Amino acid sequence: MNWTVEEVKQADDVKMLEQAVNANDKIDVKVGHESVGQNDYAVYDGETLVGYLMLFPYLPNEYEVNALVHPEYRKQGVFTALLETARQDAKLNGCEAFTFVIDRNSASGKAVLEHLQAAYQFSEYNLVLKKAELFLKPDEVSLREATADDRPLIIATLSEAFGDSVDVTENIYQQIDTPDRVTYIGEVDGKPVGVIRALLVGDDAASIHAFGVKAGEQGKGYGRKMLKQMVQQLFRMGRTKVELDVETENKAALEIYKRAGFAENGGYEFYMIEL
Template sequence: MRRIRLRQGLIRGLGLSKNQLSDIGTLASICNTHDNITMKLNWDFLNSRPQNELQDFLYYDENQLVGYLALYIFNNKEAEVSAMVHPKYRNQGIFSILLEQAIQEVKQRKIYELLFFTDTNSNSGISALEHLQSTYEFSEYLMKWNNNLPQDMRDQLKVRVMKEDDVQDVINIDSQCFNLSKLDAEKMSQVQLNSPTNLRFIAELNGTIVGKINVQLNNSPAYIFGFAVLPEYQGKGYGLEILQKTIVHLDNLSRNDIVLEVAVKNLNALKLYEKVGFNKVTGYDYFRIKLAEKNS
């Protein structure tokens, strides 16, 4: 008779299995219900984790996932961090164990800053970050579409599915619009290309690529991200047209549960999203921790 291996204690994840992804989703649901929050998990990246990089730290108790910390490394200066602990297992040192492992990993990569994000309404998350003496950095809104299809759309742009030949243009857009190095933009583009659950659209004006937008479809709701228009084409209504045409495409796929995120201080983007029919649902606060460059 085949013995089932018991998962117990800390597991350092080189890539995530289907079972582990399912466990993460289950734990997030438990935390969301208990805390009345919406955990932010970048499923696009979790589903395409490389098998040779350590970015996930899981803590099990008799095969039940009770703690999880994820690293999202988009550049060589900082690592973004998301973490959660089962409500019944809090204040037992599990978060500290996960964080210690994560700090060891980022220091090996010569990264000395962590940027945590937590739901604005998560008292436990904010309390933990205050205990770590982190510094508040900024906030974002999570916004949800109200299901009212756009009216009177302009038709100046051709919005089409991204092709492999477009990769360099996408890297250029990400580099300019998100202040990324070419290397970091290449890494991010590769992750997106490797994800089977992503829709990637390119916007062309008379044959010239002027913008891009991505949609993550592996979970409900559909999540819009990586939305950008080249600086020289901003302020001309192209962003509105790209967003409207993307929403129409998703509605045609019967994916009308759509969300996105926007920085609280980005008033221009906030007005754009509200114009298209997105309403604020909740917020996320970001906190920074600077690590000592030498191990104690």
């Protein structure tokens, strides 16, 4: 069947599709339906959204891809229509590769990527907060909300922490510098030692990301203390549902998160294809 790829009509359509996929596949995919409308593609059958694909251009030549196809419309060309349209647009913009993100328990997702001969890259755990220290007092490390003047500091710190170039870090940060995020600087005796950010979701949830300690300040326990301070700050904002993602091979970070009250809650796998 020939499907027409068009724009999403409303964000709730994506939410309903997400719920149908999660219920059928027994997974927990979140594609960010609250921010639909940019770099995304849709296939409808009448008024029902049956396929959705979102691109996140975190690098000029490499885009992250999240996609959903309704269980009743699989193997009918929906995903192929979405992918080919997105591929054509991305190549015109200089993209050279797609990185697909799938729930690690998604059998259908893995089957599709195997068919595409996508190369496995890495995996991440999704962690959710189970126990918070709500009355933690600042102990050596304190947080202050970042200002526009802190941008060079933020970029330099994240570049050091993750080992990426300043240019790559700047590009990624530009993509996630949105009004629905908060950024804090970790300080020791007034000296910046790290950065921690969170995406605010809905009315009561938050996803911590872009969390890093300067290379010269690592191994001193600052990261764990920053994380606990961040959780306390999010609770003050009414954000009691807190999560984050961490690469499965990053054992040191995983230990910090678990000691701060986070527990594993599934995870994701990343695969790449060249365009």
